[in-house]
Amino acid sequence: MPVPQGTTGAGAPARTVRPSTVRLPRVRLYETVRTAHLERAHELAPASIVYRRRRYDFDADLAAGLDLVEAGPLRAAWVLARSDVREVEVNEPLMVSSLRRTALALAAVDTAARLRRRPRPVVVTYAIANDDPWRPPARPGLPGRARRALDRWLVGHVARRVDRVVHGTQASLDLYRRLTPALLERAAHTLVPALPAPCPCGPPAPAAGGVLFVGAFEARKGVPELLAAWPSVVARRPDARLTLVGTGPLLDEVRAFAASRDEVTVVVDPPREQVHALQRTHAVAVLLSQRTRTWREQVGLPVVEGLAHGCAVVTTTEGGLAGWLEEHGHRVLDPAAPAADVAAAVVALLDAGRPAADVRADLPAVDGRRAADAWLLPTP
Structure with missing residues (x-):
């Protein structure tokens, strides 16, 4: 979608140094960032974005005005622990590839809140997974089985920390009902189809x-x-x-x-x-x-x-x-x-x-x- 003019967050240009904190109390924790994320960030409520890596279609020009922090799992946890985080959006629990990063980030913000004697941050997630992450067999041998057991535990651990969840497709809602029913019993949740509004970039002429x-x-x-x-x-x-x-x-x-x-x-x-x-x-x-x-x-x-x-x-x-x-x-x-x-x-x-x-x-x-x-x- 086209990017509105102006900036998001504090209105400053995107950072070119490795910051030790985020600027805003609302944080989005992403595994990867691509151009579509940057476009959307200009439209959504202002939030800092902490991400692991850039996709090939990362448009640096669209990063202007956004508070972006590129960090691996340990450094992301360190940055979040040093920041005043009140709300955090995490990758969905069934995104197994990011579970360890998510768990570390949540531990960091919760520990920081306790030390500062503040309420735990509100944790939310946007869910569109529609594939059973346990569908492929565990890798052979004890290490593979141990990793699978840890992943299953981490799914439940992260899910228990989520306060609000939106499902972007019925397929995702059905999957979560089957694999993590406790999440939907405890957290507030709703279905909002991941459909676009008509793009205002110009009249179609196909x-x-x-x-x-x-x-x-x-x-x-x-x-x-x-x-x-x-x-x-x-x-x-x-x-x-x-x-x-x-x-x-x-x-x-x-x-x-x-x-x-x-x-x-x-x-x-x-x-x-x-x-x-x-x-x-x-x-x-x-x-x-x-x-x-x-x-x-x-x-x-x-x-x-x-x-x-x-x-x-x-x-x-x-x-x-x-x-x-x-x-x-x-x-x-x-x-x-x-x-x-x-x-x-x-x-x-x-x-x-x-x-x-x-x-x-x-x-x-x-x-x-x-x-x-x-x-x-x-x-x-």
């Missing part, structure tokens, strides 16, 4: 045959499946044009595919303004997410952004919004669907020619993540 992929050029994002289906799309819709936007390990394969096809364009890691412009001018957005041993698509930022710009969507059942998409006229496929079925879904949406205004009319007036944040951390 070309009739325009098909768009935005994202990492990776197998898990369904790039091979899209490339395999594309010749069949063009055979049925000679006016179809495919734009592939992103970068990643399959970039060479994507470029080789486009080199032999005049109707395919590759745009490598463009600025956000160009991404928005492409989303406004394409009729169909495609994200054919494929589950891996340890990963499942939670929502899919390209799906959300495509909807916000009026794109009809072709995706798979892996994403947490699959049910909503199917109910609202988009195409949702089994991830193992053959290329012919993928092509048929794309062509069906191109043939339908659904106006962008109709797609956007199904969206909420307030972005789902902003609505969730207002419920999690209401402004006094």
Whole structure:
């Protein structure tokens, strides 16, 4: 989404040194930070962001005005312990990869509160996990089993410390009901679908045959499946044009595919303004997410952004919004669907020619993540 003018938090430029404290009493603890997080941070209530690492699509210009602290687990705990933290948003309990970092951070802020004789900080989380973290077997041997046992304990430990939770998808709510029922019995919780509001960046003007992929050029994002289906799309819709936007390990394969096809364009890691412009001018957005041993698509930022710009969507059942998409006229496929079925879904949406205004009319007036944040951390 476009970034409003101005700044967030104290209004100062982003820090270029390693600070020993955060500036604000409200903190968001992130594992990774990407451009979409920075955009959203300008829209949400002011908060310091403590994060472990940057994603490849981190736009440093958007960091201006934000209080960002890059820190590993131990240093993050040290920074938080030295700060006056009153509210903290943590990664969701079923995000196993960040459990140790989250547990350390919570121990730090709770200990600091006790020493200062202040109430414990309010702890909130935004949950969109829709994959059982215990689905892959534990690694063989005693170390693997011990790590799995520790992870299970940490899930319960972190969950017991959460005061408020918003689920961004029904799939996430169902998963938490099954795996951590005690959390939902004790903490305040609600469901706010992770749907965007219509993007105000400009009026959509989609070309009739325009098909768009935005994202990492990776197998898990369904790039091979899209490339395999594309010749069949063009055979049925000679006016179809495919734009592939992103970068990643399959970039060479994507470029080789486009080199032999005049109707395919590759745009490598463009600025956000160009991404928005492409989303406004394409009729169909495609994200054919494929589950891996340890990963499942939670929502899919390209799906959300495509909807916000009026794109009809072709995706798979892996994403947490699959049910909503199917109910609202988009195409949702089994991830193992053959290329012919993928092509048929794309062509069906191109043939339908659904106006962008109709797609956007199904969206909420307030972005789902902003609505969730207002419920999690209401402004006094």
